Amino acid sequence: MKNQIKSPTWPVVIPILAWLALAGTQLGLNLGYVYTIALTFCLIGTVLAAVHHAELCAHKLGEPYGTLLLAVSITVIEVALIISLMLTGGAGVESLARDTVFSAVMIIVSGIVGLCMLIGGVLYKEQEFKLHGANAALTTLAAIVVLTLILPNHTATTVGPIYSNSQLGFIALVSLVLYGTFVFVQVIRHRNYFLDQSDSDKPIKSESRPNTVISTKLTALSVGLLLLCLVAVVLLAKSLAPDVELAVEKLGAPHKLVGVIIASIILLPEGMAAVRAARKNLFQTSLNLALGSALATIGLTIPTIAILSLITGWTLILGIDTKSTVLLLLALFISSLSLITGRTNVLQGVILLVIFAVYLLTTIIP
Numbered sequence: 001m002k003n004q005i006k007s008p009t010w011p012v013v014i015p016i017l018a019w020l021a022l023a024g025t026q027l028g029l030n031l032g033y034v035y036t037i038a039l040t041f042c043l044i045g046t047v048l049a050a051v052h053h054a055e056l057c058a059h060k061l062g063e064p065y066g067t068l069l070l071a072v073s074i075t076v077i078e079v080a081l082i083i084s085l086m087l088t089g090g091a092g093v094e095s096l097a098r099d100t101v102f103s104a105v106m107i108i109v110s111g112i113v114g115l116c117m118l119i120g121g122v123l124y125k126e127q128e129f130k131l132h133g134a135n136a137a138l139t140t141l142a143a144i145v146v147l148t149l150i151l152p153n154h155t156a157t158t159v160g161p162i163y164s165n166s167q168l169g170f171i172a173l174v175s176l177v178l179y180g181t182f183v184f185v186q187v188i189r190h191r192n193y194f195l196d197q198s199d200s201d202k203p204i205k206s207e208s209r210p211n212t213v214i215s216t217k218l219t220a221l222s223v224g225l226l227l228l229c230l231v232a233v234v235l236l237a238k239s240l241a242p243d244v245e246l247a248v249e250k251l252g253a254p255h256k257l258v259g260v261i262i263a264s265i266i267l268l269p270e271g272m273a274a275v276r277a278a279r280k281n282l283f284q285t286s287l288n289l290a291l292g293s294a295l296a297t298i299g300l301t302i303p304t305i306a307i308l309s310l311i312t313g314w315t316l317i318l319g320i321d322t323k324s325t326v327l328l329l330l331a332l333f334i335s336s337l338s339l340i341t342g343r344t345n346v347l348q349g350v351i352l353l354v355i356f357a358v359y360l361l362t363t364i365i366p
Contacts, residue, residue: 011049015225018042018232025239036243043236043265050229050269051276053222058285060219065187067288069223070270073230075296078104078266079304081234095317097305099256101298102149102320102328103263106359108294109141110331112271114352116278116286117338121346127283131342133186133193137291138339140182142332144175144295148302149328152319161319165310172306179299186292196284230269237265253364260363267293283344323366327359 021042024035058066082097120127148171157164163171186194214222241262248257270293277285302318309316320328334355338348 008052010045011052012225014042014045014049015228015232018046018236019228022232022235022239036240039236039240043233043240046229046232046236047268047272050226050233051272053226053229054269054273055276056214056222057219057226060214060222067273067285067292068183068187070226070273070289071292071296072300073227074266074270074293075300077230077234078297079301081238081266082301082305083308094315096259097301097316098149098318098320099259100263101301102324103260104267104297105141105145105294106328106331106356107260107264107267107271108290108297109335110352110356110359112267112274112290113287113335114349114356115271116274116283116290117344117349118346118353119275119349120278120281120283120286120344121349123279124281126343126345127278127281128343129284129287129339130193130195131339132190133284134287134291134339134342136182136185136190136193137287137295138332138336140178141291141295141298142336144178144298144302145328145332147171148175148298148318149320150325153325161317162315163318168306168316169310172303175299176303179295182295182299186288194284194288196282233269234266237262240265251364254366257363260360287339323362327355327362331355331359 021039025039054066054070057069060066061069078100082100117127151171152161152163155163155167157167162168241258244258244261248255248261270289274286274289277283277289306316308314331352334348334351338344338352
């Protein structure tokens with residue numbers, strides 16, 4: 001007999017407190033460092049609540065629909081944040097979308113995936129996953145990354161790391177086609193490529209309860225609260241951005257570090273969900289969350305911003321510099337080699353985390 005899951009109270013209360021704190025910022029409430037600390041705690045709690053609701057949705061919808069919901073939800077909100085910042089103007093808005101997307105891809109491919117591999121290797125020595133699903137995600141990601149972030153540096157129609165209007169429109173369409181095809185393969189044509197191994201001979205430390213069900217009412221509530229949590233995470237990150245910028249200035253670090261920090265905050269819900277899946281010996285779910293998030297970020301953000309750029313006449317800088325190109329291609333190459341056998345271990349995780357550490361170092365000390 002299956003028992004019905006009941007949601008605890010804290011994932012409902014924390015988003016309400018976060019929104020009350022955000023309302024305080026709109027009313028001009030300012031208590032200095034005390035309020036900044038309060039916003040920080042609200043941010044952390046909201047991230048934990050978002051992970052909880054995402055896992056409930058994934059349990060109800062099944063894989064890979066649950067992870068796809070989380071990836072697309074965060075990406076839509078990320079696009080809204082980028083657009084709002086671009087509309088306010090200021091220095092560096094032309095490269096804002098590029099810097100945000102590049103930071104997100106590096107954080108996911110080298111940081112989150114590397115951490116999941118390391119945790120899984122420490123707990124289980126090896127973790128298994130579906131090779132076809134990983135190959136599908138990585139090949140799609142590599143194609144979109146090269147077309148949107150690297151190729152603009154090598155076109156001759158325009159000067160600089162930008163596309164002409166016709167090129168930009170075509171690349172936006174190509175990116176949507178690639179991402180749409182991947183989603184079709186993931187959820188319809190080859191859904192089995194993205195499911196965890198059911199016949200693994202390794203023990204699974206799972207917190208999930210297979211003999212439980214989630215009511216439709218609870219699922220609808222979790223979807224709504226998930227969206228509220230994700231919006232709150234983005235708005236809290238935006239509210240904390242001035243304090244982050246001030247801290248970066250005091251450290252004497254480049255302004256790009258601010259983008260890395262904000263991208264890290266936005267990606268916290270997916271990152272934590274991926275790590276929790278790795279701890280449960282569900283590495284395929286970790287890959288679905290991580291690589292699916294990277295694909296949604298670049299496959300939806302760049303086309304949306306490109307279309308707005310064509311409509312409004314904004315100049316959109318897409319090409320990354322040589323140092324960033326080397327690190328990005330290295331991360332993709334090592335990820336491809338690490339996922340070529342269908343098994344992961346500690347060494348692969350350490351290598352990717354080292355690449356992530358080098359990325360952070362070269363961002364702080366160019």
